Amino acid sequence: MRLLNRLVVAAIPAVPKPVVRYFAGRYIAGETVQDAVNTVRALNAEGVCATLDVLGEDITSRDEAVASREQSNQVLHTIAREKLDSNLSIKLTSLGLKLDKNFCTENVREILRVAAGHNIFVRFDMEDSTCTTDTIAIFRTLHRDFPSTGIVLQAYMRRSEDDVLGLLEDRPNFRLCKGIYKEKKEIAFQTREEVQQNFIRLLELILKRNAYVGIATHDTVLVDAACGFIRTMGLRKDRFEFQMLLGVRPELRKRLVRDGHRVRLYVPFGEHWYGYSTRRFKENPEVAGYVFKALFVRNS
């Protein structure tokens, strides 16, 4: 599959944009805020909540970071006005993390001020390993003033256990996921089994320390392990939620909703869907395998 994935990635630029759009369509709500509202409304009607993510290009200037901040603020106003059951996820690089950390912190602070005015939770997504330390530091600075915020831990990172232990002091709201970027073996577990084991170890640690956790995975092994902890620890339903990506494994999502769990879908949208999709494929060719599968098995 590895070679196949690489071939698929190499072929993407030759595929006409409307065709990529058609197949990316199940993973992306659309280009406009109204597309996002329609998708979230349909999910809410199914008893599923959402986290909205505005897709952004890699930014290179302060003006672009400010534009990105304003887009996030517009989404927050829309969530409030439309009374959607949704929160917001943000990526710090789109708010200037690589330009100037203080400038980025102030952009995020501005978003959190708007969010707090509407009583909306904001999650800091975790990007590649060059961003981890700074993302956690900015989160810790702002979490004191804005407690309705959360952070992401990636189970493939060897450092994540230390990060959990450090962050527990702040009693944050965690999202635990495997991690999507290509990272070196010196800093990240590489095999599926190692990543699964670390995910389960971190999940147990977080739950035992009474922190809230979004269990972000479509991996049945991990969902089953989580359900085992929930049963044996007798966890109340307001201590955790399951999180999944729009368009991925809807049958698993329906099962979790039927079992009475809170389920949140990550809903990306925005005009930069094409750059976003192709960058994700290049960063991690494994993801291209899913798209390849979707080309042939529409109900996969």
Ligand SMILES: Cc1cc2nc3c(=O)[nH]c(=O)nc-3n(C[C@H](O)[C@H](O)[C@H](O)COP(=O)(O)OP(=O)(O)OC[C@H]3O[C@@H](n4cnc5c(N)ncnc54)[C@H](O)[C@@H]3O)c2cc1C
């Ligand atoms: C809500 C949410 C938020 C996330 N936030 C971050 C983040 O902030 N930072 C970060 O690095 N990563 C993030 N991720 C991505 C995550 O790290 C994984 O890369 C991704 O979820 C795939 O891992 P998995 O646990 O689902 O297991 P996998 O073993 O990859 O997937 C299990 C099964 O799910 C299906 N599947 C999984 N992904 C897809 C797909 N894209 N298309 C079709 N089928 C698929 C396949 O059937 C696969 O066999 C997030 C994931 C979710 C669900």
